[in-house]
Amino acid sequence: MTAKIVIIGGGLAGLSAGYHLADFEPVLFEKEKAIGGLCRSFTQDGFTFDCTGHLIHLKNAYTKELIGRLLPHAFQSHERLAAIYSKSTTTPYPFQANTYGLPADVIRECVVGFVESMQASNGDSSNFYDWVLHTFGRGIAKHFMLPYNEKFWKQDLRTITSDWVSWSIPKPTLEEVVDGALGLTNKGMGYNPKFMYPENGGIDSLPQALCRPVKNVKTEEAVQYVDPKKKYVRLTSGREEPYDFLVSTLPLPVLYQMLKDTPDSLKSKAQQLCAVSVLNINVGINRPGISNQHWIYFPEEQFIFSRVGFPMNFSKSVAPEGTSSMYIEITHRPKEKVNIEEIFDRVILDLQACGMFRKDDRILTRHIIDIECAYVIFDQHRQKHLQDLIDYVESRNILTAGRYGRWDYYSMEDSILSGKAAAERILKTIKDVTRHDHITTSECTS
Numbered sequence: 001m002t003a004k005i006v007i008i009g010g011g012l013a014g015l016s017a018g019y020h021l022a023d024f025e026p027v028l029f030e031k032e033k034a035i036g037g038l039c040r041s042f043t044q045d046g047f048t049f050d051c052t053g054h055l056i057h058l059k060n061a062y063t064k065e066l067i068g069r070l071l072p073h074a075f076q077s078h079e080r081l082a083a084i085y086s087k088s089t090t091t092p093y094p095f096q097a098n099t100y101g102l103p104a105d106v107i108r109e110c111v112v113g114f115v116e117s118m119q120a121s122n123g124d125s126s127n128f129y130d131w132v133l134h135t136f137g138r139g140i141a142k143h144f145m146l147p148y149n150e151k152f153w154k155q156d157l158r159t160i161t162s163d164w165v166s167w168s169i170p171k172p173t174l175e176e177v178v179d180g181a182l183g184l185t186n187k188g189m190g191y192n193p194k195f196m197y198p199e200n201g202g203i204d205s206l207p208q209a210l211c212r213p214v215k216n217v218k219t220e221e222a223v224q225y226v227d228p229k230k231k232y233v234r235l236t237s238g239r240e241e242p243y244d245f246l247v248s249t250l251p252l253p254v255l256y257q258m259l260k261d262t263p264d265s266l267k268s269k270a271q272q273l274c275a276v277s278v279l280n281i282n283v284g285i286n287r288p289g290i291s292n293q294h295w296i297y298f299p300e301e302q303f304i305f306s307r308v309g310f311p312m313n314f315s316k317s318v319a320p321e322g323t324s325s326m327y328i329e330i331t332h333r334p335k336e337k338v339n340i341e342e343i344f345d346r347v348i349l350d351l352q353a354c355g356m357f358r359k360d361d362r363i364l365t366r367h368i369i370d371i372e373c374a375y376v377i378f379d380q381h382r383q384k385h386l387q388d389l390i391d392y393v394e395s396r397n398i399l400t401a402g403r404y405g406r407w408d409y410y411s412m413e414d415s416i417l418s419g420k421a422a423a424e425r426i427l428k429t430i431k432d433v434t435r436h437d438h439i440t441t442s443e444c445t446s
């Protein structure tokens with residue numbers, strides 16, 4: 001069977017689908033000038049910036065083998081150096097297991113609160129706010145978990161479900177909390193104690209490598225709508241592309257806006273899926289060693305940013321000698337108008353207020369990216385309707401893949417694997433159809 005396969009989106013998920021279907025020469029449409037999606041890198045004035053930090057942590061044997069094969073010897077391995085800046089001091093990540101150095105009354109509240117939470121009955125922890133209190137106790141909740149997450153998610157934490165937290169937020173034992181309070185540093189906790197990063201070229205080298213066998217990549221081609229009945233996609237350029245199989249890595253609400261002949265009730269459910277946006281300010285500074293950390297969290301309200309990272313500590317190649325580079329993350333609600341210049345001025349003041357910037361530091365370059373759909377919000381609505389929304393799309397023979405196609409908290413590895421999963425489903429259908437055709441042909445000729 002010759003199958004016409006169309007893929008929407010040239011991020012890791014779309015490229016992975018293309019890579020795993022390369023023998024069928026799928027056509028991949030990407031609306032931007034270059035492929036890569038969130039894993040694009042931008043080089044400017046000698047600095048290479050990613051969309052904030054994009055660090056690789058692999059759990060799956062297949063992705064380890066794939067990435068090793070695509071980019072042999074390209075990565076450096078790092079032991080995470082992350083910190084929290086609060087109460088005018090810096091403590092190691094994670095906060096909950098490293099309170100030493102904070103004011104004594106804060107440490108006391110954190111330790112006593114943790115012990116109390118262990119003694120209390122578990123209660124209902126289905127929303128994120130309650131989960132934080134039950135898991136960490138009132139002190140850790142008050143001094144880090146609640147303010148940081150309120151700043152990050154930009155909404156009442158009681159409206160966020162707790163079904164995404166089990167792997168992403170490290171839960172310490174009592175021994176770890178006590179050790180951390182006494183200054184016996186707890187290292188290596190959480191899902192990313194070590195990570196990999198390309199020695200050269202920024203994270204972009206990963207999508208570029210995945211793209212190599214994908215022949216029909218059409219950049220600056222934005223899909224405008226999808227007609228699942230007649231099986232074609234229409235692009236804003238006016239081009240129409242028929243397909244037998246379609247893989248979409250578009251954010252699910254965007255795909256629903258583009259789908260012809262779709263029940264309004266489903267369209268409106270899709271529009272209620274929520275995400276937060278990230279304004280990513282990247283800067284190059286005229287001084288080396290501005291920090292020795294990989295990234296620092298800022299839970300306190302007086303700082304506009306929630307996290308600041310230092311790409312020059314991921315790879316020497318991303319910043320010229322004698323300089324430093326930073327990414328600054330500020331979350332906001334999608335569609336909220338952001339005044340970039342006002343925010344930029346505030347960022348500089350806040351960096352000075354926490355002592356990271358000196359008055360005589362000079363910004364050599366800046367690169368600003370507003371990521372509209374950055375972090376999917378896990379809420380009741382998602383919990384209730386996501387499966388129906390995916391099932392309906394699949395019933396129209398469209399496979400969704402990637403962080404936003406599946407509307408999930410996917411890492412780069414997860415996105416690559418979901419593109420592969422979509423490809424495998426297509427390959428299986430093609431194989432089944434070919435076998436069926438073969439059987440019917442031999443039945444006819446026998």
Ligand SMILES: Cc1cc2nc3c(=O)[nH]c(=O)nc-3n(C[C@H](O)[C@H](O)[C@H](O)COP(=O)(O)OP(=O)(O)OC[C@H]3O[C@@H](n4cnc5c(N)ncnc54)[C@H](O)[C@@H]3O)c2cc1C
Nearest residue numbers: 009011012013031037038054055222223402403410411412
């Ligand atoms: C701020 C941030 C930091 C992150 N840090 C890490 C990290 O450190 N480690 C990690 O493992 N993961 C990280 N991730 C997750 C990682 O970025 C994603 O899992 C992965 O890049 C998603 O790939 P994707 O292909 O699913 O989506 P995307 O990269 O969003 O790709 C979708 C593509 O579709 C294109 N597109 C959109 N509309 C159209 C249209 N109409 N027509 C054609 N093309 C279109 C887009 O331009 C884009 O290229 C981070 C994510 C964010 C937001």
